[in-house]
Amino acid sequence: MSDWINTILQGLLTGGLYALFAAGLSLSFGVMRIINIAHGDFAILAGYAAIAIAGTFGLNPVEAMCAVVPAMALLGYALQRGILNLTLGDDVLRPLLVTFGFSIVIQNLLLEGFSADSRSLDSGTFGTASLQLGGNLAVGLLPLTVMAAAVAILAFMQWLFSTTLLGRAFRAAADDPETVQLMGVNTRHIYAMAMAIAMAMVAVAGVFLALQTTVSPTDGPEHLLYAFEAVIIGGLGSLWGTLIGGIVLGVSQAIGAKLNPGWGILAGHLCFLAVLIIRPSGLFPTARNR
Amino acid sequence: MSLLEVENLTAFYGDFQALYGISLQVAEGEAVALIGANGAGKSTFLRTLTGLLPIGGGQARFAGAALTGTPAHKILASGIALVPEGRRLFPSLSVEENLLLGAYAKRPGPWNLERVYQLFPALRAHANRPGTALSGGQQQMVAIGRALMSNPLLLMCDELSLGLAPIVIRDIYAALPQIRAEGIAVLIVEQDTGQALAVADRVYCFQEGKISLEGRPADLTRAQISLAYFGV
Amino acid sequence: MSVRKTTRATGASLAGAAAGFLFLAGAIAMPWWAERWGENWLIEFLYTLALAQGWNLLAGYGGLLSVGQQAFVGIGGYALVMLGVGWGLDPFVVIPIAGAAAVLASIPMAAVLFRLRGANFAVGTWVVAEVLRLLIANDDALGGGSGTSITSTLMGIPVWWRISITLWIALALGAGGTLLVYLLLRSRLGLALMSVRDSEPAAATLGISVRRIKWIVYLAAAFWTGMTGALIFITKLRISPDSAFSIDWTTTIFFVVVIGGIGTIEGPIIGTIVFFLLRSALADYGSWYLITLGAIAVFFMIWVPGGLWGLLTSRFDVRFFPIQRRVGAGRAADTAS
Numbered sequence: 001m002s003d004w005i006n007t008i009l010q011g012l013l014t015g016g017l018y019a020l021f022a023a024g025l026s027l028s029f030g031v032m033r034i035i036n037i038a039h040g041d042f043a044i045l046a047g048y049a050a051i052a053i054a055g056t057f058g059l060n061p062v063e064a065m066c067a068v069v070p071a072m073a074l075l076g077y078a079l080q081r082g083i084l085n086l087t088l089g090d091d092v093l094r095p096l097l098v099t100f101g102f103s104i105v106i107q108n109l110l111l112e113g114f115s116a117d118s119r120s121l122d123s124g125t126f127g128t129a130s131l132q133l134g135g136n137l138a139v140g141l142l143p144l145t146v147m148a149a150a151v152a153i154l155a156f157m158q159w160l161f162s163t164t165l166l167g168r169a170f171r172a173a174a175d176d177p178e179t180v181q182l183m184g185v186n187t188r189h190i191y192a193m194a195m196a197i198a199m200a201m202v203a204v205a206g207v208f209l210a211l212q213t214t215v216s217p218t219d220g221p222e223h224l225l226y227a228f229e230a231v232i233i234g235g236l237g238s239l240w241g242t243l244i245g246g247i248v249l250g251v252s253q254a255i256g257a258k259l260n261p262g263w264g265i266l267a268g269h270l271c272f273l274a275v276l277i278i279r280p281s282g283l284f285p286t287a288r289n290r
Numbered sequence: 291m292s293l294l295e296v297e298n299l300t301a302f303y304g305d306f307q308a309l310y311g312i313s314l315q316v317a318e319g320e321a322v323a324l325i326g327a328n329g330a331g332k333s334t335f336l337r338t339l340t341g342l343l344p345i346g347g348g349q350a351r352f353a354g355a356a357l358t359g360t361p362a363h364k365i366l367a368s369g370i371a372l373v374p375e376g377r378r379l380f381p382s383l384s385v386e387e388n389l390l391l392g393a394y395a396k397r398p399g400p401w402n403l404e405r406v407y408q409l410f411p412a413l414r415a416h417a418n419r420p421g422t423a424l425s426g427g428q429q430q431m432v433a434i435g436r437a438l439m440s441n442p443l444l445l446m447c448d449e450l451s452l453g454l455a456p457i458v459i460r461d462i463y464a465a466l467p468q469i470r471a472e473g474i475a476v477l478i479v480e481q482d483t484g485q486a487l488a489v490a491d492r493v494y495c496f497q498e499g500k501i502s503l504e505g506r507p508a509d510l511t512r513a514q515i516s517l518a519y520f521g522v
Numbered sequence: 523m524s525v526r527k528t529t530r531a532t533g534a535s536l537a538g539a540a541a542g543f544l545f546l547a548g549a550i551a552m553p554w555w556a557e558r559w560g561e562n563w564l565i566e567f568l569y570t571l572a573l574a575q576g577w578n579l580l581a582g583y584g585g586l587l588s589v590g591q592q593a594f595v596g597i598g599g600y601a602l603v604m605l606g607v608g609w610g611l612d613p614f615v616v617i618p619i620a621g622a623a624a625v626l627a628s629i630p631m632a633a634v635l636f637r638l639r640g641a642n643f644a645v646g647t648w649v650v651a652e653v654l655r656l657l658i659a660n661d662d663a664l665g666g667g668s669g670t671s672i673t674s675t676l677m678g679i680p681v682w683w684r685i686s687i688t689l690w691i692a693l694a695l696g697a698g699g700t701l702l703v704y705l706l707l708r709s710r711l712g713l714a715l716m717s718v719r720d721s722e723p724a725a726a727t728l729g730i731s732v733r734r735i736k737w738i739v740y741l742a743a744a745f746w747t748g749m750t751g752a753l754i755f756i757t758k759l760r761i762s763p764d765s766a767f768s769i770d771w772t773t774t775i776f777f778v779v780v781i782g783g784i785g786t787i788e789g790p791i792i793g794t795i796v797f798f799l800l801r802s803a804l805a806d807y808g809s810w811y812l813i814t815l816g817a818i819a820v821f822f823m824i825w826v827p828g829g830l831w832g833l834l835t836s837r838f839d840v841r842f843f844p845i846q847r848r849v850g851a852g853r854a855a856d857t858a859s
Contacts, residue, residue, distance in 0.1 A: 035641035037589075086824050092640040093587060097780060097823045100589070104773060104816035108809040168391050171382040179378040182340060184366035184395030184440060221769060225652065228645045232638075262667075266656040269649055273634060276646070280637040 011254025016147030019246030041220030076199025235282025326496030392439030399441025568696030582785030590647025598751020624748020669762025783829025
């Protein structure tokens, strides 16, 4: 029994990582209506960057993250302002294909630079430390930290959107990109800001991934799918729904894997499809179907 | 020198020419009305002034600076605010947030949230409701207030009376004198000719992308206006 | 009052038709004059073209963006395993059955996926392809994760026949597919398709059932892609879930249609040619080949959105596959007023 509870706990905490991945996707989709196909690949890129920087300069993971996150934010700003802004409009095809192109380029650049072996960031003793919860239950400190980070980041996003002028501009731009310009909002700039923030979150997710497990150049797409599924399960437009979506996904994967090692990821996908069939607008649909 | 000077302005939607050499001026503090039938080009003209539609040819200068090639958000920052046709409030924002967004460019001036609520007291009660949950007339008030929050030098209003009951239209236009009291110039686009003539210092009539008549309301006869409006 | 006839034939289209006939004749005769490597090359060219035309129909004309067509490639491939290897059926007979299997599978897929729109639909199709990959990878009877060999289904067929029939079927799928798309778009259904692509609300007001159109297009693309998938794995010795359901199929398709020109019939033809040229040019450069591909695709999507064919048509109004009707080029029929 406690075996199962442990499994569910693991799944729950994995859900935190998925929610972290989903947060960035949710932001760029919410503001600019773009699904960044390279979303997962940017996370992997951040993971590799952290590994490379930590290795070259002898930094610990926290320092590596502090170096990588701002760099990725800058990259996000530049890519949005320089390239992705040019693809915006009613045609969904263009941003999709361009970000697909990014995905291919990043994966293969990583392959060229780091070879196909998977790597990880050394988490030292922290990585294996765990919290005993009594009985046979234990949770790893690292997964717990990731979950805490996810909650913190989602809370930050909530604050950003509901109280700040920039958040208001984001929401207005998502409603009406033309009229928001009449308010004096430079949409080219705020879209780039949204992407920068999304990339920063993706970078955090990527570094945590490298810490918790491993990264290899082609791991990106699977994490894009998890992020996407977390968002859809939770309900488009709902921030805390994304967290729940991530948790639901993580738990289904954990339960699936426990039943049969080959079924873990499959169980997650099937759970996603089930939600799509039974409750297409997600667990916490917002009133407006975005 | 006029606040707004437009000379021979042309504008296109793709290959279709919408404006054929518009020339007009708005002086500081003046109220100018643009009247004309549907499709005559009035809203198109406002869109080119606000930067939402590129200027095809000719010149437009505001407070001495050229408008051609200036992006919309910079035009707002220079002092032109538009109350768009159909209000165009942001549904994801509350009434108060809509108003606050109007002050995004942080232009200095007398207008702020409190003054807008004083101008339109009915809005105070709805401050936290979604912008689009209000009646048409109240939404129009929010749209006007939102534009005022940017402390413009020129306030442009596109079809204020569209879809509103006469009594509501009257209430909205009753607010105009208070707005003008601070010296804001006003450019009103109206299909309701009577209302336009009642508030304007000068009037221009649009017809098929050209100006067919201009003058002071007192100097223009019904017949002249009818001719300029319909072209028959 | 005189009524002008509408016509679709242009000088270029007639020339194109002539060139097309010549090409087809030459290709059909290839088993008798060409080297084996030439035939294999053409087969690969043709099935790539078939995949691209299917995707193009879906996205360029149906407005359905799919990042998951590899699901049907995989279904086709594994139909070959189940029926060709498992039941010993003639592999070429399996091809149309594979198409039917793909259509059957696409029905529940569409039912679920059509709840998503736009980019969400696209990623959804990818999830479904992944589900299929994982389901098959977990099925040891089909070879599990490491895959299985196809060769047993081809044993007993003389090599000359095998390659010839493969080539002829590839012609049917690639060139035939192109022709079918062309004929489809000339039909009333095609007009409806193009109107849905241009504006769904407008099409709906004209009484066009947008839902029905999307279903038809999705199933048709599944059918064609399924058959192509079976053909593809006839040319390969092994199949595995990773190769059958690989996103690489979509990557190739994307490159072909983006470079060639989305939403045109000529586009995939040009795109496939360029793709093969680039591939042989960059063959020795490992990952840089894909990096270059990706970069070119990004560049084209932003600055040359109509692809190479779009560039050509904007300069010279040339159409080899004329779909638009032109007024006045035919004889005028006079009617008494």
